[in-house]
Amino acid sequence: MPTALTAGSGTPAPVVAAAADAAAGRSRGFRIGDINIWPPVVLAPMAGITAHPFRVLCRRHGAGLVVTELISSHAIHYRNQKTFGMFDWSADEQPAFCQLFGGDPATMAEAAEIVVDRGATGVDINMGCWVPKVAKTGAGAALMKDLCQAEAVVRAVVESVGDRVPVTVKVRSGWDRSDVTAIRFAKAAVAAGVKSIAVHARFASQGFTGTADWSIIGQVKEAVGDSIPVVGNGDIETPQDAKRMMDETGCDAVMVGRAAMGNPWLLGRIALYLETGTLAPEPTVAERIATAREHAQLQVAQMGENVGCKELRGLLGHYFKGIPGAPRIRQALTTVKTLAEIEAILDGAAEWHHEASLAAGIAPEGAQGAQGA
Numbered sequence: 001m002p003t004a005l006t007a008g009s010g011t012p013a014p015v016v017a018a019a020a021d022a023a024a025g026r027s028r029g030f031r032i033g034d035i036n037i038w039p040p041v042v043l044a045p046m047a048g049i050t051a052h053p054f055r056v057l058c059r060r061h062g063a064g065l066v067v068t069e070l071i072s073s074h075a076i077h078y079r080n081q082k083t084f085g086m087f088d089w090s091a092d093e094q095p096a097f098c099q100l101f102g103g104d105p106a107t108m109a110e111a112a113e114i115v116v117d118r119g120a121t122g123v124d125i126n127m128g129c130w131v132p133k134v135a136k137t138g139a140g141a142a143l144m145k146d147l148c149q150a151e152a153v154v155r156a157v158v159e160s161v162g163d164r165v166p167v168t169v170k171v172r173s174g175w176d177r178s179d180v181t182a183i184r185f186a187k188a189a190v191a192a193g194v195k196s197i198a199v200h201a202r203f204a205s206q207g208f209t210g211t212a213d214w215s216i217i218g219q220v221k222e223a224v225g226d227s228i229p230v231v232g233n234g235d236i237e238t239p240q241d242a243k244r245m246m247d248e249t250g251c252d253a254v255m256v257g258r259a260a261m262g263n264p265w266l267l268g269r270i271a272l273y274l275e276t277g278t279l280a281p282e283p284t285v286a287e288r289i290a291t292a293r294e295h296a297q298l299q300v301a302q303m304g305e306n307v308g309c310k311e312l313r314g315l316l317g318h319y320f321k322g323i324p325g326a327p328r329i330r331q332a333l334t335t336v337k338t339l340a341e342i343e344a345i346l347d348g349a350a351e352w353h354h355e356a357s358l359a360a361g362i363a364p365e366g367a368q369g370a371q372g373a
């Protein structure tokens with residue numbers, strides 16, 4: 001059974017509500033198997049980032065679908081309790097897919113069954129992780145080098161849970177530039193019963209360097225046609241980027257990773273822009289502080305104060321990226337051990353923003369205590 005976590009009100013953010021109104025009757029959502037996804041904006045799986053609290057916030061702020069970080073099928077096989085905690089979820093983050101990695105078909109099939117038993121709305125197979133710890137075991141992006149094995153893994157997972165939930169894959173363009181494997185693999189994946197393919201348009205050998213080559217997303221879309229949706233991923237930073245990717249590649253949905261860190265509003269702003277062409281404003285400082293606070297509360301409620309605060313030290317700084325006062329806020333967060341310490345820092349954050357803005361000769365914006373400036 002899924003673990004019931006309390007995750008706030010689930011009230012949609014205003015931008016999302018506006019996009020929903022605009023979309024009434026002309027939804028540009030997409031379907032993964034039997035599941036309707038709207039808006040066509042997916043939060044990318046990110047290790048250390050897309051834990052339950054952030055997934056809830058992203059759903060509320062406008063993601064149509066969220067995905068756990070990659071989870072080891074072997075750890076699930078061995079009933080590792082810490083690993084089980086990685087896919088605790090609550091009703092208000094559904095639909096939520098669980099991403100698994102592993103190169104052994106039987107273990108992947110078993111792990112898929114376990115996560116579906118515990119409430120996953122879908123199972124995503126990781127074929128994009130290039131880090132040696134994963135790839136040297138034949139998992140992640142290493143599967144792009146061995147399409148027979150990749151197909152065996154996909155077929156085993158589809159056989160195991162495909163009649164209960166959709167099975168999807170997330171791939172890189174290929175292992176390296178010598179072969180754009182994603183295009184060939186996409187057709188095999190459809191034949192094996194996959195219901196959606198997400199393409200991070202970089203080769204595994206690139207890591208995160210260079211720029212994503214969106215033309216490969218377009219070629220994958222051309223290869224699979226309308227048989228399954230293609231989700232485009234790589235370097236989306238603004239609502240306009242998302243629209244450009246959809247226009248240029250014909251992909252059915254966009255997936256956003258790094259730019260969403262500390263910025264769940266981006267997902268709703270993308271949704272609104274795709275639906276109406278309206279560019280919603282960036283969040284105010286007060287909104288950033290309030291959401292960082294909620295993230296901290298959810299995280300500590302789920303993980304406990306010790307583990308939760310350690311992770312929050314790095315995570316919360318993302319909410320203040322690019323605004324005056326951010327370095328001081330980030331620095332203060334680096335040593336926090338309790339939720340009370342975090343709350344105290346956030347209580348002072350608007351004032352620090354105000355002071356740093358004045359020192360830099362910039363008008364402070366939006367924060368309580370800094371109004372009208």
Ligand SMILES: Cc1cc2nc3c(=O)[nH]c(=O)nc-3n(C[C@H](O)[C@H](O)[C@H](O)COP(=O)(O)O)c2cc1C
Pocket residue numbers: 044045046047048049068069070099126127128129170200233234235236255256257258259
């Ligand atoms: C910190 C971090 C962790 C990531 N972890 C995962 C992961 O667990 N599974 C996965 O498929 N991709 C993972 N990725 C890759 C992202 O899902 C995404 O494909 C990549 O960041 C490109 O999208 P972006 O340009 O929007 O960030 C990770 C990326 C980052 C930055």
